[in-house]
Amino acid sequence: MLDSTLSDNSSCLIFMPARNCEMFAAEAIRSVSRQTMDDVFILYVNDASEDQTGDIAQHYLKELFPGRHAYIRNETRIGKSHNIWKHLRPRAGEAEFIGILDADDQLADMTILDKLAQRYGAGKDVVWTNYFTDNGHRGMNAALDPELSPRKQRWSTSHFFSFRAALLKNIPESYYKDQEGNWFQGACDVALALPILDQTRNYEFIPTPAYRYTSSNHLSLHNSTPKVNAITSKIQLQNSNQVFAKPPLPLFTNAKVEESVSMHQPDTTATHSAAPLSTDIWSEKAAQLLIARHPTLLSAQAICRADHLSALQLWSISELLQSASGDCLFIGAPDTALILTALAKDTPEIHLTCLVEEKEDAPHLRARLALLGLSEQTKVISGPLAKVEMNQQSCFFPACTELEGLAPLSLIVVDGRASENVETYTAIALPAVSEHLAERSFHFCALTGEVSTAQKIATTLGQLTVGLEFCTGALGGTGLVCFPANQE
Secondary structure, three states, X not given: OEEEOOOOOEEEEEXXXXXXXXXXXXXXXXXXXXXXXXXXXXXXXXXXXXXXXXXXXHHHHHHHOOOXXXXXXXXXXXXXXXXXXXXXXXXXXXXXXXXXXXXXXXXXXOOHHHHHHHHHHOOXXXXXXXEEEOOOOEOOOOOOOOOOOHHHOOOOOOOOEEEEHHHHHHOOHHHHEOOOOOEOOXXXXXXHHHHXXXXXXXXXXXXXXXXXXXXXXXXXXXXXOOEOOOOOEHHXXXXXXXXXXXXXXXXXXXXXOOOOOOOOOOOOXXXXXOOOOOOHHHHHHHHXXXXXXXXXXXXXXHOOOOOOXXXXXXXXXXXXXXXXXXXEEEEEOHHHHHHHHHHHOOOOOEEEEEEEEOOOHHHHHHHHHHHOOOOOXXXXXXXXXXXXXXXXXXXXXXXXXXXXXXXXXXXXXXXXXXXXXXXXXXXXXXXXXXXXXXXXXXXXXXXXXXXXXXXXXXXXXXXXXXXXEEEEEEEOOEEEEEEEOOOO
C-alpha cells in the first residue's frame, strides 16, 4: 500500500523503516518535525507490522508532514535491506541527501539536519554523527581514516548516518544479500553504509550525539534474536562479517560526487586496470622469453591463427601456469586450448583439462595435439552446447557434466571471444565450475579483446560472488584475473 503526498523534490529525505514499534512511532516522527530545517521529506515503510504502528504513523505523518511524506505498507515482512532496494533506491533522485532513522529511534539534536545540509552544500558526500542509547550508553562512532578503505577499519558510522543521494543507485542488489542470495536480515545499516563509503573519501564525522537509539525495544532485532553482547545479536554479527567480506565498489576521484551513472564494478583499489602494452620492444622481449621457456610453443603457434594471442598475453598466462599446481581447466576456443597445452607441457606439476564443444572442436583439437606430439599432455573433454541466460542476456555454453572426478582446480582459463556474447559466456563459467574450485586458492582468468569487456565481466562477477579480488588488464594489458581476497 502506498500513501504518498510528494509534491516537489526535497533537500533531505529521511528514510524510516518500521516494524512493530507502536510505542515509539509517534515520538520518532515528532523528533523530525522539531528540526529547524523545513525542507524535509519522510519515506516511511511499515514492514508488515502486526500492531498499531501503521495507524499511528499515518496520523502523525499527515498532521506534521502534510505534502512531505510517503507511507508504504508491505503486506509481508521483507526486512530493512530489501526495503532499501525496493522502496528507497527508486527515490534516490528526489533529494540531495538521505538520512536513516529507524522508526523506534529519535533525532536528538533539532539542528542536525541543518548542519548536515551545510556540509553537503560545502561538497561533502557522507556525513555521520555519534549517538546515545535510551539506557545511557554513549556510542563509539568516530572519524574514518581517508587513506584506508572503510572495510579495513572499525565499524564507526552507525547512527546518525547520511549520504549524498546520488551514491545510492551505484550499489548492486547483491550487496544487500548474503552468500546464499537471501536479503540480509541483520547488519542492514552496515550493508548500506559500507558500499556508500566505498565510493568516496570525502566524508565527515560530527561528534555530536545527535541520535537517540532505543536499545530497550524488546521487539528489535538485537533483542529478539540470540545476542553476543549488549547491543549485537548473532545474526547481526554473522551478516556484518559477510558485508565486510564483499569487494569494495569503485572509488570516485572527484572531490564532490555529482549525479552519476550507475556503476556496479568492484573497487579500483582492488581492481587494477591497465592500458594495452603494444610497444614493439615489450612484445619482442616477451616472444624471446616465451620461446626460451616453451620450445614447443612456436610449433603450436604455427598451426593457430597468427593473431590469436599476443606475446604479452601468452607471457601472462605462462606466469600463471608457473605458479599453479595440480588440476587446471580451460574452457573455450580450441586454438587457445592448443596454445595452453604447449605452455603447460613445461610445467610438470600441471594437469590440464580442456572443455570444448562436442561436435567439431574436440576431434579437431585432438588431431592437432597428436600432430605436435602433445596428446599425453592434456585431457580433452567435450560437452553439448546448452543455451544459458544471465541478466537477460543469453549464449551457448558447453555442458560441464564431464568435469566430475577432477581434483580441486587451481587455475581456470576461459576464452569466450568466439561467442556471440563474450561477457555472458565468461561470467557463467565461474558459477558453472564453482563446485570444482580449490576452496581458498585459485585463479580465474578471462581472455578478452578489450579492457572494457573485462570490466563488464568483473561487474557481473562482482554481483554474483563475494570475497573475490578483480584485476582487469592483467593478461597482456587486456583480460581479467580474479581470485579469493585472502588467497593462501
